[in-house]
Amino acid sequence: MFYRLNKIFNVSIAILLVNMSFGQIKSLSKLNLKIDSLINKSIGEKVFPGAQVYIKIGAETIINKSFGHHTYDSLVKVENNHLYDLASLTKVLASTIGIMKLQQDFGLNLNDPVSKYLPELKKSNKKYSSFIEVLSHTAGWMPYINHHYSLKRNNGKLKTSIVRNKQSKRFNIKVSEDLFVRESYQNKMFKRIRKSEIRMPGEYLYSGLFFFYVPKLIEKITAQSYEDYLNNTFYQKINNNSIVFNPENKSIVVPTEFDTFFRNSLIQGTVHDEAASLFGGKSGNAGLFGSAEGIGNLIEIFENWNSKKIFNPFKESTINGFTSYAFPESNIRRGLGFDKPKKGDKDSYPNEKLSKQSFGHTGFTGTFFWVDPEKKLSIVFLTNRVYPSRENEKLYDQNIRSKLIDIVFENSIINLEKI
Numbered sequence: 001m002f003y004r005l006n007k008i009f010n011v012s013i014a015i016l017l018v019n020m021s022f023g024q025i026k027s028l029s030k031l032n033l034k035i036d037s038l039i040n041k042s043i044g045e046k047v048f049p050g051a052q053v054y055i056k057i058g059a060e061t062i063i064n065k066s067f068g069h070h071t072y073d074s075l076v077k078v079e080n081n082h083l084y085d086l087a088s089l090t091k092v093l094a095s096t097i098g099i100m101k102l103q104q105d106f107g108l109n110l111n112d113p114v115s116k117y118l119p120e121l122k123k124s125n126k127k128y129s130s131f132i133e134v135l136s137h138t139a140g141w142m143p144y145i146n147h148h149y150s151l152k153r154n155n156g157k158l159k160t161s162i163v164r165n166k167q168s169k170r171f172n173i174k175v176s177e178d179l180f181v182r183e184s185y186q187n188k189m190f191k192r193i194r195k196s197e198i199r200m201p202g203e204y205l206y207s208g209l210f211f212f213y214v215p216k217l218i219e220k221i222t223a224q225s226y227e228d229y230l231n232n233t234f235y236q237k238i239n240n241n242s243i244v245f246n247p248e249n250k251s252i253v254v255p256t257e258f259d260t261f262f263r264n265s266l267i268q269g270t271v272h273d274e275a276a277s278l279f280g281g282k283s284g285n286a287g288l289f290g291s292a293e294g295i296g297n298l299i300e301i302f303e304n305w306n307s308k309k310i311f312n313p314f315k316e317s318t319i320n321g322f323t324s325y326a327f328p329e330s331n332i333r334r335g336l337g338f339d340k341p342k343k344g345d346k347d348s349y350p351n352e353k354l355s356k357q358s359f360g361h362t363g364f365t366g367t368f369f370w371v372d373p374e375k376k377l378s379i380v381f382l383t384n385r386v387y388p389s390r391e392n393e394k395l396y397d398q399n400i401r402s403k404l405i406d407i408v409f410e411n412s413i414i415n416l417e418k419i
Contacts, residue, residue: 028062031411035063038403043068047394048366048383050078050254052292055408056378059308064293070254071387082252083242083289084382085272087363088208093243093298094230095214095284096135096322096337101233104318106221110135110336114210117217124194133201134210135336136326140201141209147189148274151181151262158262173280174246176263176270181278189278204332212275214284227282234298237311242294246270246281253289256365257386272365272386286363292380295369302359305376323359323371335359351405364390368401379405 039051050068054061070076086093102108108117110131115121121129126141133139151158163181164171171180193209215226222229227245235243247253250269258266263277271277273286281287290298300309302323304316322336325343333340333349338359342349350360350370358377360370366385371378381404385395395401 027411031407032063032065034407034411035065035404036067038400038407039067042394042398042400045394045398046072046392047398047400048385048392049387050384052078052080052082052084052380052382053404054292054296054378054380056296056303058376059303059306061296064296066292070384076251078254079252080293081242081291082254083244083247083291084254084367084384085256085267085286085363085365086288086290086295086367086382087273087286087365089295089361089363089367089369090276090284090286090288091208091211092337092361093290093295094226094288095211097234097301098214098218098226098230099131099135099337100314100318100322102218102221104315108221114213114217117220118213120190121194121213125198126194129201129210132326132336134207135322136332136334137204137206138202138327138332138334139207139210140198140203140205141207142196142199143205143207143209145189145192145196145209145275147192147278148262150188163262173278174270175277175280176265176267178265179263186279189275204334208275208285211284212279215279215282226284234301234313237313238294238297238300239310240293240297243288243290243298245287245289247289254384255387256384257390258388266388292382295380295382296378299369299371299378299380302371303373303376303378305373323357325356348402351402353405353409362401366395370405377408379408 035053039053042048043050049072050070052066053063055063064080066078066080068078070078103110113128113130114134115127121127129139134141151162153159162185163179165178167174167180171182173181173183175181193212199205218226218229235241247269253269255266255268256272271281271287276283276286300306301311301313302319303309304319323338324335325340326334326336331343333342339361340359341354341356354370354372355374357374358370358372362368366383368381369379381401383395385392
């Protein structure tokens with residue numbers, strides 16, 4: 001029995017087995033087999049080429065596994081230390097936790113308009129947007145601006161006044177391995193954001209535009225760069241840190257999409273999000289890379305039930321303030337920065353078995369994390385569902401994330417928190 005389990009689990013899980021009952025071991029074995037079946041079936045149906053799954057109950061890591069390959073050609077197997085493009089998980093695991101720390105340590109008032117700290121917005125239609133509104137996606141800011149559309153001429157060629165194939169003093173922002181943009185182009189991007197329309201303020205409209213300002217905000221308040229502040233405050237303090245902007249070792253980075261619009265290459269090791277790429281991959285909207293294990297170790301900062309965690313940067317009141325529903329009396333499901341379950345008994349996003357206390361976020365490239373304080377459960381699920389093209393939406397069509405959560409609950413694994 002133990003020999004077979006050791007073939008299934010890694011060493012840390014094998015150590016955990018010693019303290020478990022036969023029933024718990026049986027549940028854990030069944031859980032692994034069910035997850036293996038779901039992920040491998042998804043790979044076979046080309047939902048994604050590979051994946052990482054990390055699950056923790058209480059203070060114990062129950063699952064930490066990788067599946068499949070970087071691409072469908074099966075040349076590079078996904079390992080636990082390999083990195084995925086986290087896409088919009090950056091909004092939480094970089095921007096939001098940064099703002100949480102600014103509120104806690106620097107007295108940032110979430111009721112203040114963001115223009116108080118970003119004077120360039122004072123003469124715009126966004127001058128009254130508060131931090132609560134932009135973080136809960138109720139400020140009415142547009143969802144997204146396709147800045148990269150302005151890089152091409154009518155004949156389809158890139159504008160050499162903005163981008164070049166070789167780096168120089170003027171063209172110094174690296175977009176990809178052989179494409180560099182003028183730093184001054186970022187001013188035009190912010191100008192477009194400032195001039196963009198406001199739609200339905202007070203109603204829920206998911207928008208990434210405010211998050212482009214977060215690096216400026218952090219630098220102004222802390223006198224550190226966005227990346228340095230996050231590294232010094234969070235990433236360098238976690239175990240097995242894999243969270244990084246612009247990873248140096250491209251060989252362990254799982255590729256995303258073949259960009260045929262302006263980068264004209266397979267995107268691997270540089271950010272998939274086009275707008276974030278024009279900021280050299282260091283954006284508040286997207287840009288982080290990481291492994292499931294690395295994210296699992298980082299989101300311990302939200303696990304107030306976990307007495308074993310060694311890094312605790314937030315007060316419980318700070319965590320609760322951001323991860324609770326921003327507008328509990330309305331149908332808006334968002335927290336501050338965090339996504340939350342839909343309200344109402346009939347709604348099941350992301351899964352009906354998760355408590356209303358739970359929170360997390362999803363990413364366009366096929367990434368997901370969720371934390372449930374009531375169940376003492378943390379889940380990280382990473383894929384590159386956009387390979388080779390974002391047209392692949394089987395991850396959503398087949399509801400793979402919810403099926404994964406179902407497996408966790410249906411195999412009684414939640415009871416392991418009692419060990």
